Amino acid sequence: MTEQRSAIVSGGSMGGLFSGFALYQHGWDVNVFEQTAGELKSRGAGIVAQPSMLRYMEEHDIISDGEITTETNRREYLNRDGSVERKFADSMTFTSWDAVYRHLRGAFPDDRYRMGYEVVGVEQHGESVTVEFADGTEKRADLLVVAEGGQSDTRKQLLAEPSPEYAGYVAWRGLIDEEAASGNLIEAFENTFVFYEGENELILGYLIPGPDGETSRGNRRLNWVWYDNVRDRDRLKELLTDSRGIEHEFSVPPGELREDVSGQLHEKANADLPDCFSKVVTTTPKPFVQTIYDLSVPKMAFDRVCLLGDAAFVARPHTAAGTAKAAEDGISLADALGNDEITSALENWEETRLEAGERLVSEGIRMGESYMDPN
Ligand SMILES: Cc1cc2nc3c(=O)[nH]c(=O)nc-3n(C[C@H](O)[C@H](O)[C@H](O)COP(=O)(O)OP(=O)(O)OC[C@H]3O[C@@H](n4cnc5c(N)ncnc54)[C@H](O)[C@@H]3O)c2cc1C
Structure with a gap:
């Protein structure tokens, strides 16, 4: 043996x-x-569920077929005034970082995972x-x-x-619980992967499951990512200094953005984005920011x-x-x-x-x- x-x-x-x-x-x-x-929470938000990863999780009974995923069947690119500039059929499958994490953790022996x-x-x-x-x-x-x-x-x-090389832009990110979303905000994202491309900025949004993988209506979350050019290093430093004055190197976690930074984010959203996206950004309870960098x-x-x-x-x-x-x-x-x-x-x-x-x-x-x- x-x-x-x-x-x-x-x-x-x-x-x-x-x-x-x-x-x-x-x-x-x-x-x-x-x-x-403590608990590894709010690490990430939505992720595109690549088929190879889902297949492995299903084959090893970490999830059952179709669990922890939401789907869209079309893509829409918006104009600044909110009208649809172009749309086409496109199937995408999404999940969330926390749902994948929780299911993997549940499948891995507890006494072998040490925090x-x-x-x-x-x-x-x-x-x-x-x-x-x-x-x-x-x-x-x-x-x-x-x-x-x-x-x-x-x-x-x-x-x-x-060492990681900063790419010159950041990703603002956030999640809104479907239940807490105002009015018909969610409607625009139903079955739809929505984009807006401005000058040197790109925002996209899609629905993802709840934290435990819940996919029923009312229990999903709206996930958005807004790429924004920030070339000025002083400005970057300012964004990465959190509400307690701690300067982060790569990201500020949810709930820790400074009030003035959130205020500037809201102002920029109102100035730059189509209505549905500016509403999404300004009503997100805990937006966060991550720098984009390359490493090989x-x-x-x-x-x-x-x-x-x-x-x-x-x-x-x-x-x-x-x-x-x-x-x-x-x-x-x-x-x-x-x-x-x-x-x-x-x-x-x-x-x-x-x-x-x-x-x-x-x-x-x-x-x-x-x-x-x-x-
Ligand atoms: C804006 C944005 C959007 C993204 N969207 C997607 C997407 O749609 N789809 C997708 O697949 N990916 C996406 N990603 C990337 C994805 O989040 C990462 O690729 C993935 O989380 C990498 O996993 P990892 O385990 O290698 O590293 P991490 O998730 O960074 O985890 C590393 C872990 O190691 C721990 N650790 C570090 N040092 C030590 C130490 N010395 N001792 C013990 N523990 C330690 C940390 O606490 C952490 O828990 C996105 C990333 C960003 C920034």
């Missing part, structure tokens, strides 16, 4: 949970460590890897999966370069340690594939490891995943530059 192999996963979001789940399915003794101590553990150091020695946590404790395993997202500190220990690593495998998901490649959200990429990285990792020797299996896995990551980042840059003037 072969001995059970052990893995530590650093980061308990999409990449961490998909890889943890897939490794567990393949018989690994796996533990996921997430630095956040409040920040990985601060990594050391490899021949046949194993030792991880040090912020509280000074250490754990040893055969494999370390680094799924720490775009700002991963462990990546910085493994690779001096690269030259290497994902380091003997017994690997980087995956956003810790390795951050593709602009226009690709709508960051979550699916994190899922595919994790699922393919477990498949590639099989019963093979770890370091060579990681090298083989790296070859295909590097290519997939590079392709997606380039696609995101191309798409972003077609909407937003990079200069």
